Structure formats: structure tokens, C-alpha cells
Amino acid sequence: MRNDISERRAETGESQADLAAAVGVTRQTINAIERERYDPSLELAFGLADHFDCRIEDLFDPTEEDR
């Protein structure tokens, strides 16, 4: 699913590993989400939204294929 996690991460100066540790997943999972190869669970999506202090729909932009 399309998302702007890498842009937000760049703004905060975090590495994928930093973000992964903060939300309790592996760096590979963050990498896969950023490359739109893996859609996170609702729980992780909430965790990411909490981390970036925004709403889930601000982070993720589902395309027609995702719906």
C-alpha cells in the first residue's frame, strides 16, 4: 500500500532500524512496508501512526487495488 513512511522517517532523521525498534518489528518489515511489498496489520498501522503523531489515513494511501 502506498505510504509516506520513508519521507516522514527522513524528516525525523530516523533509520529503518530506529523505527523498527520503536514500533516493535524487524527492520526488514519497515523496509517491506516502505517498498509497498507488505501491508501492515491494523495494530502496526496504529503503532506507526502513533509514532509519527498522525492518523493512519495520513500515512497510508490505499490505491484501487488495495480496496
Place this chain on the structure above:
Amino acid sequence: MSEHTTPATTRPSDRKRYKRIAYGLLGAGILALWIGIATDRFVLGVLLYWAGGLGMGLVQRFSPVDLYDERDTTIERKASLTTMNVFAYLFILGAPGGLALQESGTVELPDEFYGAMWTLFAVSVVFGASLLYYKYRT
């Protein structure tokens, strides 16, 4: 919203360390089994192999960090589904196909064929039971 946050206590280094311990125990068990077979101490080898496997399971169950995250679980689930599909087709096509070839006199099926088909049947029964269990639980 913080109640939705995924636990932030799992550091990658901890996860890697405990994974290494878990797989190390299993690897040591397998090595012990090989050595046991090679030195004609088969029972000791099997006991050590079981101990290694049990140790791996205990580390996975009781380690203070989650060794696998949700993507690992998703990958494992997809791999399991693919494996089940492969064996389902082998069973569905292979069992009647093999028997038809036997009946037509094209091939003489070895006993291993029947063993393999019964094993696939048993796997299918377990899969069906699991499916029903989770269907009614979810």
C-alpha cells in the same frame, strides 16, 4: 491512541541474539545426532537431538522478546499455504492417477507409493480438522 501501539521493547539485537540461541540449540542437537549415528551411540544422539529441539522451543516460547514479527508470521502462513496446495494437488491427482496406471498395467506401483498417499491423506485430515477448529473459533 497509545493502547494500539505495538510493544516498543523489542530491540533488534535482542531478537537476533535469542534467534541465534534458539537455532544454535537445534543445530547442536542435529550435530549431536549425526555424531551419535557415526559413533554408534544412536540413543544418546537422539536424546541430545530432542534436547536441542526442546531447547529451541523453550527459547522461542519463553524468551523475553518476540522472535518473529507479524511479517515473519505472514510469510510463514503463505509458505504453509503454498506447501499445502502443492501436496493437495499431488494427493488429488497422484492417488487416482497412480491407481489408474497400476490398473492399466502401465506401471507396478511400489509400496512407498501407498505409504506416501496415506501420509498425504493424514496431512489432509489434520489440515481439515485445523481449518474447522479455527473456523469456529474465529
